[in-house]
Amino acid sequence: MSAFLMLAGVMGAAGQAGPPGVLAFSPAGSNGYTFDTGVVRGKLRADGMSKGLSSVRHVPTGLELDRSLGLCSHYRVFTAGKRYGVAAWEWPSAATLERDGSVMVHWPANSERPFELRARYRWATPNALDVETSVVARGTLEKFESFLACYFAPAFSNSLVYVQEQPHKTEGPGFLSAEKTLGPWLAFPRDNAATALIRDGRWKLPPNPVDWVVMPEFAKPIGVRSAPTAGLTAVLMAAPDECFAICTPEETDPHDSLYLSLFGRDLAPGETARARTRLLIGDRLSAADIMAAYENYLRALAAGG
Numbered sequence: 001m002s003a004f005l006m007l008a009g010v011m012g013a014a015g016q017a018g019p020p021g022v023l024a025f026s027p028a029g030s031n032g033y034t035f036d037t038g039v040v041r042g043k044l045r046a047d048g049m050s051k052g053l054s055s056v057r058h059v060p061t062g063l064e065l066d067r068s069l070g071l072c073s074h075y076r077v078f079t080a081g082k083r084y085g086v087a088a089w090e091w092p093s094a095a096t097l098e099r100d101g102s103v104m105v106h107w108p109a110n111s112e113r114p115f116e117l118r119a120r121y122r123w124a125t126p127n128a129l130d131v132e133t134s135v136v137a138r139g140t141l142e143k144f145e146s147f148l149a150c151y152f153a154p155a156f157s158n159s160l161v162y163v164q165e166q167p168h169k170t171e172g173p174g175f176l177s178a179e180k181t182l183g184p185w186l187a188f189p190r191d192n193a194a195t196a197l198i199r200d201g202r203w204k205l206p207p208n209p210v211d212w213v214v215m216p217e218f219a220k221p222i223g224v225r226s227a228p229t230a231g232l233t234a235v236l237m238a239a240p241d242e243c244f245a246i247c248t249p250e251e252t253d254p255h256d257s258l259y260l261s262l263f264g265r266d267l268a269p270g271e272t273a274r275a276r277t278r279l280l281i282g283d284r285l286s287a288a289d290i291m292a293a294y295e296n297y298l299r300a301l302a303a304g305g
Contacts, residue, residue, distance in 0.1 A: 022036075022101070023101060023124075024123065025102070032044065032047060037127070039058065039126040039281065040065065041059055042056035042066070045105070050073065050107070053070050058232060067256065069151050071152070072148060073148070074148060074149070078145040079145075080142040080202070082205075084113050085112070094106055104119070104120050109136075114138045114140075116138065118136075128278055129279045131277045135274075136270075138270075140267070141267040143200065144265060145261055145262065147247075148262055149259050153256065155227040156232075159177070159249075159251040160177050160226070161175065161215070162219050162224075173219040173220075175224065177251065180252050184213070185210050185248075186212065187212035187213065191217060194244040197264050198245060218245075222237045222290065222291075224290065225256070234280070235282065235290055237280070238260055239276045239301055242275035243262055246258070246259070247259040
């Protein structure tokens with residue numbers, strides 16, 4: 001399988017269920033959906049809960065891809081000094097199937113959350129899921145952050161981030177493994193301002209506070225989880241200016257997770273912002289394959305994809 005497969009098809013009308021290989025979600029009751037792109041199949045919003053993709057399998061190998069709380073779910077949401085509940089996946093939400101086969105999830109504002117949050121899930125190719133998260137401020141939001149979470153199956157035992165400089169190496173940017181010797185929980189910031197956000201106290205707010213070890217800055221917002229025995233690679237990537245950190249536990253931790261810190265900016269009342277991300281599942285992707293896939297993604301973003 002190549003790093004980037006060609007588009008297989010698009011849903012024609014909202015509500016139609018597509019056969020395997022069609023790049024569209026199908027309604028499955030209780031405001032949930034299913035999908036089968038021919039490469040991956042599973043559920044979105046199982047039981048109507050906004051926990052991203054779940055029960056995900058790689059069709060050619062039959063390998064389970066997710067565990068726990070799924071892939072591409074919206075977890076912690078912060079502004080400076082404030083955490084909004086436990087996780088966005090616990091908030092009331094609704095979803096609609098769009099005419100292009102994508103699903104739009106909506107979390108309305110309320111007295112406790114002075115913002116609307118939306119997330120659009122769309123299959124770009126049979127092995128690439130695009131998630132566009134948008135926020136509309138209903139009050140002043142200082143240093144807003146939405147933390148996008150992926151929990152992979154145990155087979156995805158290796159975690160890497162594309163950093164500007166690798167410790168003890170001189171060749172410049174490259175993929176740094178999240179080895180246990182680096183610390184238990186690792187955060188790779190975009191720049192000094194991102195480091196300040198990570199350390200501003202938001203991660204000390206309960207429940208489950210995290211003491212991140214700040215790592216080298218990422219060169220591009222690309223994180224990887226690989227399953228060496230199965231030969232599969234999961235790549236989580238983002239638009240350069242819309243993600244301010246990549247986070248992961250050390251790779252032997254049973255969380256088997258990978259996260260993106262999105263936005264990281266102030267928003268005035270009425271202002272809207274978006275953060276675009278992609279999850280790519282590939283077969284034995286090399287570093288060169290991953291970088292080529294990222295450049296392909298940037299071209300798609302520039303073209304409005």
